[in-house]
Amino acid sequence: MSGNFIEPLSVDSVIFGFEDATLKILLYKRSIEPGYGMWSLPGGAIRYDEHIDQASARILKEHTGVTGLYMSQLGAFGEVNRFPGARVITIAYYALVKPGQFELRPGPDASDARWFDVNALPAMPFDHPQIIAAALNRLQNQVKYKPIGFNLLPDKFPLRALQELYEAVYNIKFDKPNFRRKIMKMNLLIPLNEKQKGVAHRSARLFRFDKQRYDSLTEKGFIFEI
């Protein structure tokens, strides 16, 4: 317990991934008390000399091994007894990960790491279930008006993957022709001269998200909405 840390303040992250048409969350099996052996959100203490966003990025790096993940603050969680034995307020973040962006490994103070389907989460310690609920809620609100969903897809993807992503996040089904038209009309996807491989049916064209075009359209008042 060094004076290098702000003791009553921690950071916790909800890391979202998307695989098999399912929204997932990355949890770590705690190898320390309290909560030994439980699956929980990756987290850590904030240092005196770092911005809270830096703290979150550092802790994500310590757990995943990679930097540059899409990341955004959710807010502070401050129930008096949310953490046993001491008053700890935590600042929660959520992060988005592309398939295969890093290899799973146990993070600090953890013995294992695993992706869980958002609809089949294990028992979790502290207020982590509430934090996850807030993260899901935020993700649903953000993904509608910001093109952050692409941070959950590979760089090259077929339209169907995008549709399945939105279907998983909103938990509803879209009509394929109407969804395609809506997306294509935005002119934000660059069609590639590549197709899906290894599928047992007609292979779909792949697309890439055009961030530059999105930025320039946004300057002109364009509003992304799905």
Place this chain on the structure above:
Amino acid sequence: MSGNFIEPLSVDSVIFGFEDATLKILLYKRSIEPGYGMWSLPGGAIRYDEHIDQASARILKEHTGVTGLYMSQLGAFGEVNRFPGARVITIAYYALVKPGQFELRPGPDASDARWFDVNALPAMPFDHPQIIAAALNRLQNQVKYKPIGFNLLPDKFPLRALQELYEAVYNIKFDKPNFRRKIMKMNLLIPLNEKQKGVAHRSARLFRFDKQRYDSLTEKGFIFEI
């Protein structure tokens, strides 16, 4: 500086009001250092034994004298040097106030209190300008899908007041007939047998927001949107 407080953690609130068809923010003139004499957001330290939402409600009460204001957390602000002389992370809230809900008075550590037009704010200390920018942004996002705007209006109001509120928040103009129809179609306003008084033209009918109806419609999947 008693051990009763979590030293490195404070709460700051952006209090919004609506008067003269203008969105306003309530600021307090600091009578202590740092930032002596500057107009700033009302704030204070979090106690060890209170939920952060309670801390925010308590500090709002200490400043305004009233409880029960609509209030919601914005998030944590944690630049390393945001507060001079010590590492202080602040958790920001925004609150909505009805016209005349309380009498202005200087709060703790303040010599004066005053409403400022959001488009004509004074120089402010620390990161308060950023916090206000975030609050405005959040308000704009929230008011579109949640009926929280009514917390800025008197209990009884003419439709025009609601329109002016949305015009002030979004900073755009609406077409009056279309706005009326959109609102009335939602069936969320109860028409009263009362009219405006003291106006130099045809007086408008007053309405009241029907929260019960909103709640029951929401359960059935209704989505508020303006």
Place this chain on the structure above:
DNA sequence: TCAAAAGTGTTTGCAATACACCCATGC
């Protein structure tokens, strides 16, 4: 040649927009 998903076309109805207009009231 069949299954499965890619991808296109077309109809329908609602809802946003734009704008013309009449009504009530105080000065």
Place this chain on the structure above:
DNA sequence: GCATGGGTGTATTGCAAACACTTTTGA
């Protein structure tokens, strides 16, 4: 009676929803 805002009517347009349909590919 005129200025001011309250309040209503209506044509136009665009888009979302629904669904039938054709095309391509691997097994």
